[in-house]
Amino acid sequence: MSLGDRWLKAAYDDAAWLRALRPLEALYRWVVERRRAAYAHGRRTAWHAGVPVIVVGNVTLGGTGKSPLVAWLARHLAEQGWRPGIVARGYGGKAGQxxxxLRVTAQTPSEHSGDEPRMLARQTGLPVVVDPDRPRGARALLELGCDILLSDDGLQHLALGRDIELVVVDGKRGFGNARCLPAGPLREPLSRLARVDAMLVNGEPSFTPPVDAWVFRLVPTHWRPLQEGEPAALEPLPFDGPVHAVAGIGHPQRFFATLAALGVDATPHAFPDHHRFTAQDLAFDDGLPVVMTAKDAEKCASLGLGNAWVLEVEAEPPGDFAAWLDRRLAELR
Known part of the structure; x- marks a missing residue:
């Protein structure tokens, strides 16, 4: 477990030693509030795209299931007749030359785009652009003909104006000790939730949500080989016996629990979020299959693994959330 992973676990477990960091937390909160006030009072100006912008983000560090929800939103919007595009920071990627x-496709090297944008491009087939300058990335999507934009992990990127804010929370881990960085896992104080349009909780919450929330699920859909080949149904399993399970995501235990529920006999191997895998990371030298998440597959596809499988999942929000979203968007047309 890396130092960052140890700190994150402590933040969600409310470790006593984090209390020593509360003076730094106060400074962090002051900086966050000062930045928010600058946009609210016009000292900084957000750029508005002229088309609806939906921001999907977190108030916590660590995985929440946000990317599958973004993929669901993009597909749902396309089904409703919109021409959606996705703009992202491209964390972990450098566009280089x-x-x-950067327009992202399923063929874009993940070291250029980051893992999540390439995954979203492959899963949706819709325009995806990464740019640290969100307004510039949004303008590129408008030039591609998009008439509605999804800003992935954009809650704290206030330079891009937004019409709808959605915050995603992990149902099991919730808000940890409810403290801001570095004394806890919060990017912003929980009071921020009063200003978002909707909160979605991934899985039944183990806590009482501070605002009304919709609960959604991540549902496994099928297996696919990491290399070329035909997808396989969830049952029967496309491999025999035990496997090595690797996960370089924000909350790897969720993936391992999903495998157990599917009856997979897996030895878990957790890596830091956005870990850039090497062949040595996956050289287990026992001939057993390797299974991984779709996000990790974007970085492992070029490693030449011949006996590796990817578990694809989809977000499944409740019908009343979809109806609420469609009503809100009808007001914006």
Whole structure:
């Protein structure tokens, strides 16, 4: 477990030693509030796209299931007749000579785009652009003909104006000790939730949500080989016996629990979020299959693993959330 993973676990477990960091937390909260006030009072100006912008983000560090929800939103919007595009920061990627804004496809090297944008491009087939400058990335999507934008992990990127804010929370871990960085896992104080349009909780919450929330699930859909080949149904399993399970995501235990529920006999191997895998990381030298998340597959596809499988999952929000979203968007047309 890396130092960062140890700190994150302590933040969610409310470890006593984090109390020593509360003076730094106060400074962090002051900086966050000062930045928010600058946009609210016009000292900084957000750029508005002229089309609806939906921001999907977190108030916590660590995985919440946000990316599958973004993929669901993109597909749902397309089904409703919109022409959606996704703009993202591209965490972990550097565009290099390609430069920003970078149009992402399933063939874009993950070291240029980051893992999540490439996954979203592959899963949705819709325009995806990464750019640290969100307004510039949004303008690139408008030039591609998009008439509605999804800003992935954009809650704290206030330079891009937004019409709808959605915050995603992990149902099991919730808000940890409810403290802001570095004394806890919060990017912003919980009071921020009063200003978002909707909160979605991934899985039945083990806590009482501070605002009304919709509960959604991540549902496994099928297996696919990491290399070329035909997808396989969840049952029967496309491999025999035990496997090695690798996960370089924000909350790897969720993936391991999903495998157990599917009856997979897996030896878990947790890596830091956005870990850039090497062949040595996956050299287990026993011939057993390797299974991984779709996000990790974007970085492992070029490693030449011949006996590796990817578990694809989809977000499944409740019908009343979809109806609420469609009503809100009808007001914006």
């Amino acid at each position: 390609a430069g920003y804004p």
